[in-house]
Amino acid sequence: MEPDETKATGPNKIAGEGTPRQEGQPAQENQPPAMDDSSVAQPSSGQTSAEPPRILNPQMAERKFAQVSRRELLKLAPLLALGAFAIPGAQEWLLKKGLGFSDWASALMFRRGHLATTFADSALTPFEKFPINDYDVDDPGVIFENWTLTVTGLVKKPGDYKLEQIQSLPLQRQNTRHVCVEGWDAIGRFGGTRLSNFLNMIGADTSARFISVTCADDYYESLDMATALHPQTLLCWEMYDRPLTREHGAPLRLNIPAKIGYKQAKYLTDLKVTNVLNGKVGYWEDQGYSGFYGL
Amino acid sequence: MSDAVIEITRAKGDETEVVARAVYEHPLPVRICHWLNAISLFVMAGSGLQIFRAFPSFGAKIPQKDLLNWPKAFAIGGWLGGALQWHLTFMWIYIATGLVYVGYELFSGNYRQVLFTRRDLPGVWPMVRYYLFFGPKPEQAEVYNPLQKHAYTTVIVLGALMVLTGFAIWKPIQFSWLAWLMGGFHWARLWHFILMWAMLGFVLGHLVMVILHGWNNFISMFTGWKITGWKRTAWKRGSDG
Numbered sequence: 001m002e003p004d005e006t007k008a009t010g011p012n013k014i015a016g017e018g019t020p021r022q023e024g025q026p027a028q029e030n031q032p033p034a035m036d037d038s039s040v041a042q043p044s045s046g047q048t049s050a051e052p053p054r055i056l057n058p059q060m061a062e063r064k065f066a067q068v069s070r071r072e073l074l075k076l077a078p079l080l081a082l083g084a085f086a087i088p089g090a091q092e093w094l095l096k097k098g099l100g101f102s103d104w105a106s107a108l109m110f111r112r113g114h115l116a117t118t119f120a121d122s123a124l125t126p127f128e129k130f131p132i133n134d135y136d137v138d139d140p141g142v143i144f145e146n147w148t149l150t151v152t153g154l155v156k157k158p159g160d161y162k163l164e165q166i167q168s169l170p171l172q173r174q175n176t177r178h179v180c181v182e183g184w185d186a187i188g189r190f191g192g193t194r195l196s197n198f199l200n201m202i203g204a205d206t207s208a209r210f211i212s213v214t215c216a217d218d219y220y221e222s223l224d225m226a227t228a229l230h231p232q233t234l235l236c237w238e239m240y241d242r243p244l245t246r247e248h249g250a251p252l253r254l255n256i257p258a259k260i261g262y263k264q265a266k267y268l269t270d271l272k273v274t275n276v277l278n279g280k281v282g283y284w285e286d287q288g289y290s291g292f293y294g295l
Numbered sequence: 296m297s298d299a300v301i302e303i304t305r306a307k308g309d310e311t312e313v314v315a316r317a318v319y320e321h322p323l324p325v326r327i328c329h330w331l332n333a334i335s336l337f338v339m340a341g342s343g344l345q346i347f348r349a350f351p352s353f354g355a356k357i358p359q360k361d362l363l364n365w366p367k368a369f370a371i372g373g374w375l376g377g378a379l380q381w382h383l384t385f386m387w388i389y390i391a392t393g394l395v396y397v398g399y400e401l402f403s404g405n406y407r408q409v410l411f412t413r414r415d416l417p418g419v420w421p422m423v424r425y426y427l428f429f430g431p432k433p434e435q436a437e438v439y440n441p442l443q444k445h446a447y448t449t450v451i452v453l454g455a456l457m458v459l460t461g462f463a464i465w466k467p468i469q470f471s472w473l474a475w476l477m478g479g480f481h482w483a484r485l486w487h488f489i490l491m492w493a494m495l496g497f498v499l500g501h502l503v504m505v506i507l508h509g510w511n512n513f514i515s516m517f518t519g520w521k522i523t524g525w526k527r528t529a530w531k532r533g534s535d536g
Contacts, residue, residue, distance in 0.1 A: 059302045065317065069518040075323055076517060079330055095377075098384020109469045116468045129357040177480065179467065182375065183350035184359075185480060258468055288376040290383065295468045 103292040110294045112226050116257035119175040125186040127240045130248075133180065133261065135283060138247040140217035140267050147251055153212075153272040156203025163251050166235060169193035169201060173241070174232060176257035178264070179295055181284075190255040191238030196229045204273045212274055213254065216267035221282040223256070223263065227294060232257045235268075260293040303522070317520045320438055322405065328396035329516055332454075335389040336498070338381055339457075340491055341371030345378035353485050386461065393454050408438050411448040415441040450497045453490060460487035 060068070084090045132138060148160035173191040199206060206229060212222040227233060236255035237244055244250040249266025256264050262284045281291045299319040304311045321329070344365050351361045372378025400406035418441035424430025426442065433440070439447065463473040463483035477483040505513050515521035 059304045059311070059313065060317075061311075062303050062305045062314065065301070065303045065520075069520055072323070072518040072520065076326060076330065079327065079334075082331075082334055095380040095384050098387070099380050101387065102383040106466070109466060111469060114469065117471055125355070129355065131356040177467070179480070180350075180356075181379070183346065183484065184352070184356035186356060284376070288380060290379065295466060 099288075099290055103290055106290075106292045106294050107224065107226070110226060110258070112230055116176050116232055116295070119177070119187050121175065121189070123187050124175055124189055124240075127188075130178075130186050130188050130239070131180070131184065132247045134217065134247075134266065135219060136217050140215075142216045142246070142251065142267055144251055147269075149252060149268060150270045151202050151272070152270070153274045154205040154208045155273050158202070161202070163237065165201075166193065166198060166252065167237060169197040171238075172234060173238070174234070174255075174257070176232065176255075178257075178261055180261040181289065181293070189240045190234060190236050191241060192234035192236035192252075192255060194231060195233045195235050195254070196231070198235050199228065199273070202273075208273045209275045210273075210277055212272045212277060212280070213265050213268050214270040215265050216269050219265055219267075219283050220280060221254070221263055221265040222277050222280070222285075222291075223254070223259070224292065227256060227258055230256070230258050258294055260290075260295060262289065263293060315522050316524050317522050318438070319519055320515050320521045321519045322399075322403070323519065324395065324399040324403075325405070326516055326519060328392040328399070331388055332392040332396070335385040335392065336494065338371060338385040339389055340495060341369070342378040342381035342385070343487075343491060345370035345372040346375060346382060347488065349375040353481060353488070386458075389454075390458055393451075393458070397451065409444060409447045411441070411444040415444050419445065446497065446500065450494070453494050453497065457487065457490050457494060460484075460490060463487075 085094055144163075148162055149166065150160050151158050170193055171191060172194060173189065175187060175189050177185050177187050179185040195211070199211075206225060209225055210222045211225065211228045212220065214220045223233075234255040236249075236253050237251060239245070239248055244253060249268075252268045253266040254264045254268070263282065280286060282289075285291045301317050301319075302313045303315040303317055305314045345367070348365055348367065348370060350356070350359075351363060351365060352359055353362060354360050367373075370378065372381045400409065418433060421430055421433040422440050422442045425432050459473055460477060460483050462470050463477050464480070464487055467474045467480045467483070474480050474483050477486050511522045
C-alpha cells in the first residue's frame with residue numbers, strides 16, 4: 001500500500017484515492033499536544049514549534065469516506081475463509097490437516113537423545129493407585145505357557161520369541177511419568193529391556209519408519225522409529241520390580257515415557273517392522289486422536 | 296503512529312461543511328490479527344474446556360476428586376479426540392496471530408499506542424476513579440487511556456503465558472524446562488487453566504467496554520477508522536465554526 005495523497009483541503013474538493021496514511025501527513029500538526037510523545041513521524045517538529053499553529057487537516061467528502069471505509073472492511077473478507085470450519089465435510093478435513101500439522105511439528109520437536117525426567121522412589125505413585133486403563137477388558141486371558149511375541153516385517157530373524165529370550169536382554173528399570181491423554185498422570189516404576197536391544201536381537205532394519213504392534217485384546221499401535229530407538233523406550237515385563245500383573249499388560253507391554261499413554265500398548269502378541277501402516281496407525285488414532293503424540 | 300486524522304465533509308449547496316472527524320486507529324494487520332485471534336481464542340477456550348471434561352481435576356486419578364462438571368453445551372469438539380483436534384489446529388492460528396501482531400507493533404512503532412509504560416502510571420488512579428464513578432473524566436490526548444494500555448499490555452503477556460503453559464503440558468519432556476519453570480507438569484496444567492479464566496475475564500471486560508463505547512468504536516475494528524464527534528447540527532448553516 002503506497003502512501004496516498006490526501007492533502008486536498010479546498011471546498012468541494014474530494015480527497016485523493018484510498019486511505020490517508022500516518023507518515024508525513026499534515027494531520028500530525030493538528031493533533032493534541034500529548035501526541036508529541038511519539039518520537040517518530042515528526043520530522044519537522046523542531047521547526048513547527050517556531051511557526052504559528054496551522055490547521056491542516058486533510059478532508060474527505062462523506063461519500064468518499066464511506067467508500068474508503070467499505071474498502072477497508074472488504075480487506076477483512078479473506079477471514080471469512082475460516083467459515084469453512086462450519087461446513088461439516090470441510091471441517092473434518094481441516095481438523096485432520098491441523099492435527100497432521102501438529103504431528104509433523106511434534107516429530108520435529110522430538111529429540112532422540114533427550115531423556116524424560118526420572119524420579120526418586122519416594123515420588124512414585126503407589127502401585128495400587130496406578131490407574132488401569134484399557135479400551136475393552138482388564139484381562140484378555142493370555143495363556144502364559146503358550147505366549148510368544150511374533151516378529152514379522154523388515155527383520156533378519158522373524159519368528160516367535162519366547163519371554164525368556166526377551167528377558168535375556170539387559171534389564172533397565174526407570175521411574176518415569178505416565179501421562180494420559182485425558183489429563184491425569186502417574187509416576188511409575190517400570191522394568192524391561194530397551195526396545196532398541198530387541199530390535200538389534202531380531203536384526204531389524206532401523207531405517208524403516210515404524211514399529212507396529214498388536215495385542216491380545218485386539219488393540220493395536222504403531223511407533224515411529226526415532227521414538228522406538230529412544231533409550232527409555234522399553235519392552236516392559238516389570239512394574240515396581242515385580243512381574244507385570246495381567247491388568248497392567250502381562251506378560252509384555254510397551255513403556256514409552258516420551259509418548260502419551262495410549263501409545264504404550266499392553267498384552268503384546270505381534271511386532272512388525274515396516275514402512276507402511278496401511279491406514280492402521282492405532283486403535284485411538286484411527287478414531288481421530290494424534291498419531292505421533294510425543295511428550 | 297497510526298493517528299491519521301481526517302475531517303469528513305458534506306457538500307451543502309456551494310459550500311462544504313465538516314461534519315465529523317475520523318481517526319485511523321487500527322491498521323489492517325492489527326485488524327486481521329485481532330479477529331483471527333478472537334476466533335481462535337474462542338475455539339481454544341471451548342475445546343480446552345471439553346478436554347478438561349475428560350479429567351476435571353488437578354489431583355490424582357485414584358481417588359479422583361472433580362473440581363467442576365463443565366457443561367458440554369459450553370464446550371467445543373463433542374468428545375476428547377474431537378476437542379484435541381480443534382485445540383491442536385487453532386493453537387497454530389492463535390500463536391501465528393500473536394507473533395504477527397507483536398512483530399507488527401514493534402516494527403511499525405504502533406506499540407507506542409498500546410504499550411503500558413512507566414509514563415502511564417500517573418494516569419492510572421484518575422482513570423480508576425473515573426471508571427468507579429467518583430472522579431471527573433481525565434483529559435485524554437492519546438488513543439488509549441492508561442487503563443486500556445494496561446489491559447492491552449497485560450493480555451499480550453497472558454496470551455504468551457497461555458502458549459507457554461500449553462507447551463509445558465503438551466510437550467513436558469521436550470520442553471521440560473518450561474514445565475519446571477511452572478512448578479512441574481501438574482502446576483503447568485493448573486496454570487494453563489487459571490490463565491484461561493484470566494483471559495476470559497479480559498474478554499468479558501473488553502466486551503463490556505466495547506458495548507459502552509458504542510457502534511463507531513466497535514466498527515473501527517473492522518474499517519480501521521473511528522469516527523468521532525459527529526456534529527449533528529452541522530447541516531445547519533453557521534452551526535460550527
